[in-house]
Amino acid sequence: MKPNTQQLIDFSTQVRRDILRMVHAVNSGHPGGSLGCTEFFVALYQNIMDRKEGFDMDGLDEDLFFLSNGHISPVFYSVLARSGYFPVAELATFRLINSRLQGHPTTHEGLPGIRIASGSLGQGLSVSIGAAQAKKLNNDKHLIYTLMGDGELQEGQNWEAIMYASAKKVDNLIATVDLNGKQIDGTTDEVLPMGSIRAKFEAFGWDVLDVEKGNDIEAIIAGLNEAKSLTGKGKPVCILLHTEMGNGVDFMMHTHAWHGKAPNDEQLAKAFEQNLATLGDY
Numbered sequence: 001m002k003p004n005t006q007q008l009i010d011f012s013t014q015v016r017r018d019i020l021r022m023v024h025a026v027n028s029g030h031p032g033g034s035l036g037c038t039e040f041f042v043a044l045y046q047n048i049m050d051r052k053e054g055f056d057m058d059g060l061d062e063d064l065f066f067l068s069n070g071h072i073s074p075v076f077y078s079v080l081a082r083s084g085y086f087p088v089a090e091l092a093t094f095r096l097i098n099s100r101l102q103g104h105p106t107t108h109e110g111l112p113g114i115r116i117a118s119g120s121l122g123q124g125l126s127v128s129i130g131a132a133q134a135k136k137l138n139n140d141k142h143l144i145y146t147l148m149g150d151g152e153l154q155e156g157q158n159w160e161a162i163m164y165a166s167a168k169k170v171d172n173l174i175a176t177v178d179l180n181g182k183q184i185d186g187t188t189d190e191v192l193p194m195g196s197i198r199a200k201f202e203a204f205g206w207d208v209l210d211v212e213k214g215n216d217i218e219a220i221i222a223g224l225n226e227a228k229s230l231t232g233k234g235k236p237v238c239i240l241l242h243t244e245m246g247n248g249v250d251f252m253m254h255t256h257a258w259h260g261k262a263p264n265d266e267q268l269a270k271a272f273e274q275n276l277a278t279l280g281d282y
Contacts, residue, residue, distance in 0.1 A: 068124020122155030
């Protein structure tokens, strides 16, 4: 049985604690975007995706996910661990020498759940399209999911991939854009205004839907299910997920300052007070 809404909320709260603990322990990492996408990852892995037991790189007969903006690895690692891919205790090795949990996900250490190295931005969608086309060649009806940042869309390779996906009718692909309006140097509008992302995707031949409450579990699940209903109709699908960077920690929200900065001891304690343990800390 799938977890109910309260169980998913409790799961998300624990993931936020994991994120904060990981980046604090090594005084390094990216808590802002990780916190902003917590509910998305929880909804995807605990409710939406059709996943098999265990892990193999072929990924036959199951849905696959590719993280493009790999710097939000803390949320990815936490959800993977708490979804059974590897021991939760291994989260304590985040960013340590010889750890499988590097700051940006890599495949060379064989960490279950990680299918691509995503340190360089702008590449995840291209890989996802390749995986989606492989599904079609294998007569595998499962879906490919990918997540990218809105600032990441300033990378040119994305637009080649966006054009290709519609031209080749890659309609077993759901690409989600973390639309938080922030990146490391400020707002996306300050760094490089992109105008209407919806209009751009639609002009490139995609079906597009908005999830305005991008940090609400039920809204995310509804949006993902709507996106699933649009697959198989000749067009790739884009979800514009309106999130808040640093969500769940009041002093990290409404600013880009926590894109790549770890909390100190006092800040960690304050953040923990706002996110009480639900599933047990590692």
